[in-house]
Amino acid sequence: MPSSFIRCLSLAATLAVSSAITISEINSNKYLSPYSGKNVTNVTGIITAKGPSGLWLRSLTPDRHVRTSESIYVFGSTLDANLTVGDSIIVNGKVSEYRSTKDYVYLTELISPVLVKKVSSGNNVKALVIGKDTSDPPTEQFSKLDGGDVFAVPNNVSQISVANPTLEPDKYGMDFWESLSGELVTVRSPRAVAKPNSYGDTWVIGDWGVSGKNGRGGLTMTNKDANPETIIIGTPLDGTVNPKNTKLGDTLSEITGVVTYAFGFYRILPVTAINVTKSPTPLLPSTTKLTSNDKCDGITFGAYNVENLAPTSAHMGAVAAHIVDYLKSPDIMFLQEVQDDNGPTNDAVVSANLTLTTLIQAIASVGGPTYAYATVDPADDQDGGQPGGNIRVAYFYKPSLVRLYKPNAGSSLDANEVLAGPTLKYNPGRIDPTNEAWTASRKPLVAQWEVIAKNGTGAGRFFTVNVHFGSKGGSSSIQGDARPPVNGGLDDRLAQSTLTANFVQSILAEDKNARIITAGDFNEFTFVQPLTTYTSLSSLKDLDEVANVKNTERYTYLFDMSSQQLDHMFVSKAVANKGAKYEHVHINTWVEFAAQISDHDPSVAKLDVCA
Ligand SMILES: *[C@@H]1O[C@H](CO)[C@@H](O)[C@H](O)[C@H]1NC(C)=O
Ligand SMILES: *[C@@H]1O[C@H](CO)[C@@H](O)[C@H](O)[C@H]1NC(C)=O
Ligand SMILES: *[C@@H]1O[C@H](CO)[C@@H](O)[C@H](O)[C@H]1NC(C)=O
Ligand SMILES: *[C@@H]1O[C@H](CO)[C@@H](O)[C@H](O)[C@H]1NC(C)=O
Ligand SMILES: *[C@@H]1O[C@H](CO)[C@@H](O)[C@H](O)[C@H]1NC(C)=O
Ligand SMILES: *[C@@H]1O[C@H](CO)[C@@H](O)[C@H](O)[C@H]1NC(C)=O
Numbered sequence: 001m002p003s004s005f006i007r008c009l010s011l012a013a014t015l016a017v018s019s020a021i022t023i024s025e026i027n028s029n030k031y032l033s034p035y036s037g038k039n040v041t042n043v044t045g046i047i048t049a050k051g052p053s054g055l056w057l058r059s060l061t062p063d064r065h066v067r068t069s070e071s072i073y074v075f076g077s078t079l080d081a082n083l084t085v086g087d088s089i090i091v092n093g094k095v096s097e098y099r100s101t102k103d104y105v106y107l108t109e110l111i112s113p114v115l116v117k118k119v120s121s122g123n124n125v126k127a128l129v130i131g132k133d134t135s136d137p138p139t140e141q142f143s144k145l146d147g148g149d150v151f152a153v154p155n156n157v158s159q160i161s162v163a164n165p166t167l168e169p170d171k172y173g174m175d176f177w178e179s180l181s182g183e184l185v186t187v188r189s190p191r192a193v194a195k196p197n198s199y200g201d202t203w204v205i206g207d208w209g210v211s212g213k214n215g216r217g218g219l220t221m222t223n224k225d226a227n228p229e230t231i232i233i234g235t236p237l238d239g240t241v242n243p244k245n246t247k248l249g250d251t252l253s254e255i256t257g258v259v260t261y262a263f264g265f266y267r268i269l270p271v272t273a274i275n276v277t278k279s280p281t282p283l284l285p286s287t288t289k290l291t292s293n294d295k296c297d298g299i300t301f302g303a304y305n306v307e308n309l310a311p312t313s314a315h316m317g318a319v320a321a322h323i324v325d326y327l328k329s330p331d332i333m334f335l336q337e338v339q340d341d342n343g344p345t346n347d348a349v350v351s352a353n354l355t356l357t358t359l360i361q362a363i364a365s366v367g368g369p370t371y372a373y374a375t376v377d378p379a380d381d382q383d384g385g386q387p388g389g390n391i392r393v394a395y396f397y398k399p400s401l402v403r404l405y406k407p408n409a410g411s412s413l414d415a416n417e418v419l420a421g422p423t424l425k426y427n428p429g430r431i432d433p434t435n436e437a438w439t440a441s442r443k444p445l446v447a448q449w450e451v452i453a454k455n456g457t458g459a460g461r462f463f464t465v466n467v468h469f470g471s472k473g474g475s476s477s478i479q480g481d482a483r484p485p486v487n488g489g490l491d492d493r494l495a496q497s498t499l500t501a502n503f504v505q506s507i508l509a510e511d512k513n514a515r516i517i518t519a520g521d522f523n524e525f526t527f528v529q530p531l532t533t534y535t536s537l538s539s540l541k542d543l544d545e546v547a548n549v550k551n552t553e554r555y556t557y558l559f560d561m562s563s564q565q566l567d568h569m570f571v572s573k574a575v576a577n578k579g580a581k582y583e584h585v586h587i588n589t590w591v592e593f594a595a596q597i598s599d600h601d602p603s604v605a606k607l608d609v610c611a
């Protein structure tokens with residue numbers, strides 16, 4: 001414990017009551033209190049903060065161990081309403097471990113408090129400055145129980161509430177924040193590393209050491225590092241409201257508040273609302289630098305999850321503008337989340353012709369090309385997503401430059417096959433659509449293309465697979481009880497990865513130099529099992545690696561505290577070996593929530609697909 005902490009406590013020490021139990025004894029050096037469920041008497045401390053349903057008390061007799069918090073939340077409005085910050089009090093109460101659902105971590109608190117005595121008032125209360133009066137928060141690991149990898153499989157092999165590990169605040173992020181549970185702390189020079197949720201809760205970092213910082217000021221998730229050095233700022237104690245329009249990388253005024261755990265996360269409840277002082281510039285990212293060569297040695301491929309796009313979607317025009325202005329109208333677009341012609345109306349309509357032609361017209365009307373499209377309608381209500389929407393993947397292509405090779409569209413239940421050549425039985429066609437791996441999920445759409453040379457002949461043939469794997473719905477909190485946390489839908493994505501990779505292998509078995517591009521929303525990180533399985537079974541290369549995209553710029557999505565990548569391109573060796581280029585355009589992650597057009601960023605690649 002830094003000496004400044006001891007000093008600020010001694011300043012306030014105005015009495016020496018022989019208390020049976022100190023706050024640090026209640027907290028202990030583990031997650032769970034040894035006094036849980038027991039009554040305790042003569043707990044002594046100074047009030048450091050007050051909230052709508054209780055107050056926070058800091059010990060007058062700290063134990064000097066970094067593993068034990070010296071503060072505790074006293075829940076209950078039965079105490080004298082006139083008590084105020086700076087009062088030194090003695091209370092009796094009951095130690096309780098509280099969590100609102102079984103998937104969360106318990107908060108140690110004192111409930112049913114009874115005031116024994118107010119000893120003095122006006123005592124000095126100073127917040128602990130994180131990273132100065134404490135160590136820096138650990139930057140990589142969350143919990144010892146994760147075994148070194150928060151994404152390890154199998155998930156949920158142990159639970160904090162059962163293992164109750166001894167805190168190691170210098171090694172594990174959750175232990176760090178747990179060791180400060182109940183403390184009044186200050187975050188200096190805070191910066192937002194994500195957008196607020198609908199309550200205004202905002203993930204931040206302070207002036208401490210961090211890893212994975214990206215160019216915008218967020219923290220990009222990398223292998224085994226999901227950013228435990230962050231903390232979410234929750235509901236202010238004084239009834240003010242946090243702003244909802246905070247952006248990734250915004251600079252904030254210094255934050256002081258109490259550390260607690262609620263809704264699945266360690267959090268600081270600030271004394272007053274967050275205050276944005278500065279936003280990064282420019283407000284919008286640059287447009288892609290990747291433009292088509294208009295021949296097979298430089299074909300551009302865009303990929304964009306357009307988030308439940310229907311013909312009447314308010315974001316239709318903005319999607320079109322993104323494709324034209326920011327992606328520079330790629331020769332082929334891999335689209336995900338295209339809804340049917342009447343969007344979420346839950347009837348038998350499955351065609352997306354109107355949705356796709358509406359987007360094509362919107363693109364043409366802002367100066368883009370007149371794309372053609374290729375898709376296969378799903379069977380009604382079988383592919384998951386918003387009820388009635390029948391989302392599917394679809395391709396746009398410039399018909400003057402590329403065409404389907406021997407087109408022969410499959411229908412919803414036709415399983416595509418690789419024929420000698422290699423060619424496709426269905427072009428385009430879906431992969432094994434009746435396989436149970438795709439239950440309530442989008443089926444990948446395989447197509448074979450050829451580039452049209454100036455004289456009209458085919459010049460360069462290649463395959464594409466457009467995917468939208470199952471979602472992470474059902475995941476447990478990354479700071480929850482289950483360790484490693486539950487990665488929702490993992491088994492589905494593993495089966496989907498395997499089927500898709502096997503299909504890719506069947507193309508390569510016909511032609512080991514086949515040019516194959518698989519792209520879309522994989523709903524997973526490259527370093528996590530479903531995708532490590534995908535790359536090893538398919539022998540495709542991660543285009544971010546091939547194109548040497550900076551590690552910290554590999555993100556297309558913001559979730560919890562991390563900038564993260566759910567959208568990827570993987571290419572076969574024949575494509576990887578020829579100077580591939582790739583960019584993620586952070587058009588949606590950078591803007592405030594109300595201004596985002598989709599929850600995903602689009603990406604663009606420029607690839608040589610000549611034979
Ligand atoms: C609590 O403090 C009171 C004096 O304020 C004392 O009489 C009592 O014995 C103490 N109880 C315990 C358990 O220490
Ligand atoms: C704890 O204190 C409360 C209130 O004084 C009392 O009702 C309860 O019986 C006590 N519990 C135990 C286990 O002593
Ligand atoms: C709070 O203080 C006021 C004014 O001194 C007093 O009238 C009131 O009784 C006090 N309330 C309690 C709950 O002690
Ligand atoms: C983790 O496993 C435990 C023990 O089987 C179970 O009680 C708990 O519900 C699981 N947690 C999650 C989030 O699945
Ligand atoms: C909010 O930030 C502005 C500067 O942008 C500053 O003048 C003001 O004092 C801050 N308010 C709080 C409550 O920190
Ligand atoms: C949608 O377009 C496809 C191909 O252009 C056509 O075969 C199909 O009949 C159309 N469906 C509807 C419902 O118009």
Ligand SMILES: *[C@@H]1O[C@H](CO)[C@@H](O)[C@H](O)[C@H]1NC(C)=O
Pocket residue numbers: 453454455456457459
């Ligand atoms: C057409 O153009 C391609 C590519 O430039 C060339 O390889 C091919 O020989 C040409 N074919 C004819 C019939 O001119």
